[in-house]
Amino acid sequence: MKTLLIAEHDNQTIKPATLHTLTAAKQLSDNIDILVIGSDCHAAAQNACELPFVKRALLADNPVYAHQLAENCATLIAELGKDYDYILAGATTFGKNLLPRIAAMLDVAMVSDVMQITVPDTFVRPIYAGNAIATVQSQDRIKLLTIRTTAFAIPTEKNSAAAAIEKITQVIPNELARFESQTLTQSKRPELTAARIIISGGRGLKSADNFHLLEEVADRLGAAVGASRAAVDAGFAPNDYQVGQTGKVVAPDLYIAVGISGAIQHIAGMKDSKVIVAINSDPEAPIFQIADYGLVGDLFKILPELRNELDKTGS
Amino acid sequence: MEKILVAVKRVVDYKASIRVKADGSGVETANVKMSMNPFDEIALEEAVRIKEKGLAKEIIAVTIGTDAAQEVLRTALAMGADKAILVKVETEVQPLAAAKILKALVLQETPQLVILGKQAIDTDNNQVGQMLAGLLQWPQGTFASKLDFHDDSVSVVREIDGGLETLLLKLPAVITTDLRLNEPRYISLPNIVQAKRKPLTTITADSLQINSAPTIKTLRVAAPEKRRSGVRLESVADLINRLKNEAQVI
Numbered sequence: 001m002k003t004l005l006i007a008e009h010d011n012q013t014i015k016p017a018t019l020h021t022l023t024a025a026k027q028l029s030d031n032i033d034i035l036v037i038g039s040d041c042h043a044a045a046q047n048a049c050e051l052p053f054v055k056r057a058l059l060a061d062n063p064v065y066a067h068q069l070a071e072n073c074a075t076l077i078a079e080l081g082k083d084y085d086y087i088l089a090g091a092t093t094f095g096k097n098l099l100p101r102i103a104a105m106l107d108v109a110m111v112s113d114v115m116q117i118t119v120p121d122t123f124v125r126p127i128y129a130g131n132a133i134a135t136v137q138s139q140d141r142i143k144l145l146t147i148r149t150t151a152f153a154i155p156t157e158k159n160s161a162a163a164a165i166e167k168i169t170q171v172i173p174n175e176l177a178r179f180e181s182q183t184l185t186q187s188k189r190p191e192l193t194a195a196r197i198i199i200s201g202g203r204g205l206k207s208a209d210n211f212h213l214l215e216e217v218a219d220r221l222g223a224a225v226g227a228s229r230a231a232v233d234a235g236f237a238p239n240d241y242q243v244g245q246t247g248k249v250v251a252p253d254l255y256i257a258v259g260i261s262g263a264i265q266h267i268a269g270m271k272d273s274k275v276i277v278a279i280n281s282d283p284e285a286p287i288f289q290i291a292d293y294g295l296v297g298d299l300f301k302i303l304p305e306l307r308n309e310l311d312k313t314g315s
Numbered sequence: 316m317e318k319i320l321v322a323v324k325r326v327v328d329y330k331a332s333i334r335v336k337a338d339g340s341g342v343e344t345a346n347v348k349m350s351m352n353p354f355d356e357i358a359l360e361e362a363v364r365i366k367e368k369g370l371a372k373e374i375i376a377v378t379i380g381t382d383a384a385q386e387v388l389r390t391a392l393a394m395g396a397d398k399a400i401l402v403k404v405e406t407e408v409q410p411l412a413a414a415k416i417l418k419a420l421v422l423q424e425t426p427q428l429v430i431l432g433k434q435a436i437d438t439d440n441n442q443v444g445q446m447l448a449g450l451l452q453w454p455q456g457t458f459a460s461k462l463d464f465h466d467d468s469v470s471v472v473r474e475i476d477g478g479l480e481t482l483l484l485k486l487p488a489v490i491t492t493d494l495r496l497n498e499p500r501y502i503s504l505p506n507i508v509q510a511k512r513k514p515l516t517t518i519t520a521d522s523l524q525i526n527s528a529p530t531i532k533t534l535r536v537a538a539p540e541k542r543r544s545g546v547r548l549e550s551v552a553d554l555i556n557r558l559k560n561e562a563q564v565i
Contacts, residue, residue, distance in 0.1 A: 069482065070448075093457075093474070097445065097457045099445075100441070100445035100449070103411065104446035108530070109411050109529075110410070110411075112442060126539075128333045128436070128439070129439065131538075135533070135537075140530050175485070176454035177454040177482050177483065178482065178483045179480070179481075180482060181480070181481045182475075184477050197564070221565060242494065245329055253564045263330075264330065268333075275562045277554065277558070288545075293546060293548055293558070293562075295547075296547065302551060306551050309551050309555050
């Protein structure tokens with residue numbers, strides 16, 4: 001069994017999502033090649049060689065592959081991937097953009113968001129935003145999977161012998177799409193989907209201005225700030241803050257829901273968090289049914305107190 | 316451009332509670348409120364706005380499903396689609412088969428733009444748009460939050476992890492929508508009435524000569540593990556103490 005792992009990288013180093021995916025790859029087979037595709041990405045390929053379990057690092061380094069656009073990268077990967085049994089990528093916007101296109105070109109199905117593997121062909125994945133868990137069996141000759149990164153830990157092993165780099169010489173220009181620009185959010189807070197701690201606000205916050213109460217706590221915890229759909233619809237928070245079935249699905253170590261009643265659609269987006277804290281003035285709010293720790297009370301008193309208490313004890 | 320094709324799907328409403336069937340075969344959909352997939356509503360709204368700006372002449376809404384799926388096509392027509400096509404199937408259609416069906420319709424209808432939701436909130440696959448683009452060998456603008464049209468191209472702002480990316484795609488192209496692209500309009504009663512007079516045709520998947528047999532077998536569907544019920548705390552100090560020493564998350 002041979003696995004091709006598609007690396008996500010910034011030309012210098014391999015991103016954590018790929019390391020999580022490597023753990024999933026190791027469960028499938030011992031024969032793992034990693035593909036580093038991009039422009040001026042030799043350093044990333046060298047980084048890939050140092051990863052555990054990796055047999056070979058395939059390096060497609062050419063200006064035509066800059067920014068790893070799907071159109072020509074998928075064509076190259078479909079060509080390289082046809083002799084593999086598995087093709088894997090992290091279930092990130094990178095992997096989700098690329099892998100289905102490759103699957104279509106190989107005329108095989110794909111399994112999204114794999115959270116558990118039963119070798120060789122059976123996978124567990126969430127459907128209905130995690131309100132149901134499906135166990136599926138793939139009958140395709142090549143199995144393409146995106147891996148839910150929160151479900152597989154980063155490997156702790158060291159590589160015994162560094163893998164060799166093998167250069168891929170095919171050059172496939174992209175005549176269909178061109179990269180224009182990229183703006184990465186310049187926030188000192190982590191991204192919602194990568195944050196270890198998230199503090200989210202709901203309609204109980206009463207106004208957009210009051211979100212600063214959350215931000216003050218977030219900054220003391222190194223947390224990301226999220227919001228419920230109700231808060232977004234009310235204009236209290238921008239849409240990209242939205243956690244829920246139609247927003248972002250998150251699973252941090254700690255999720256603090258403030259002034260959020262716990263509508264189904266919100267719970268679907270955060271209930272896989274390790275520890276959930278609910279702060280709400282309504283003792284009957286459904287959010288308390290799934291919270292590990294609940295505080296009933298006025299959030300306008302509790303949030304400043306939380307901030308002060310964190311300053312006192314340090315976190 | 317002449318035509319925009321928008322693919323929509325009928326799914327369990329996002330507010331409905333999800334119940335797994337006792338025999339583990341799937342999720343209960345009988346007597347559950349069904350609606351248009353929210354991301355597809357955004358796709359349709361975007362098409363209507365493009366047409367309203369005078370950049371497109373006709374919007375074709377397409378769905379794949381049983382007769383019941385006509386209901387989302389009527390919604391699509393009420394929102395502003397000009398005509399609708401139901402590709403009738405009686406069995407489950409998986410993403411690759413859906414993409415092949417849509418490709419056949421694209422070749423028939425020759426739109427310059429296909430807009431789809433980035434994922435359906437039932438199966439959560441997030442695959443069809445990308446697969447369709449791959450099959451057509453068209454460029455793809457996935458997770459779009461803004462579109463700007465030029466003569467023969469479209470700038471697409473994409474929501475990527477950690478920020479935004481802007482791509483310039485040559486038309487024809489496939490776009491999949493993210494939440495921030497727009498806010499779908501409220502459908503007025505006159506529009507609902509008017510939609511009843513717009514053309515809705517039904518064809519079968521067989522007539523397109525596409526093998527839509529699933530290759531991924533669902534062995535079982537289960538409810539997720541229930542969370543244990545937690546404790547009510549009396550003070551902020553106790554909360555911080557528990558988070559530090561008991562849960563060890565801060």
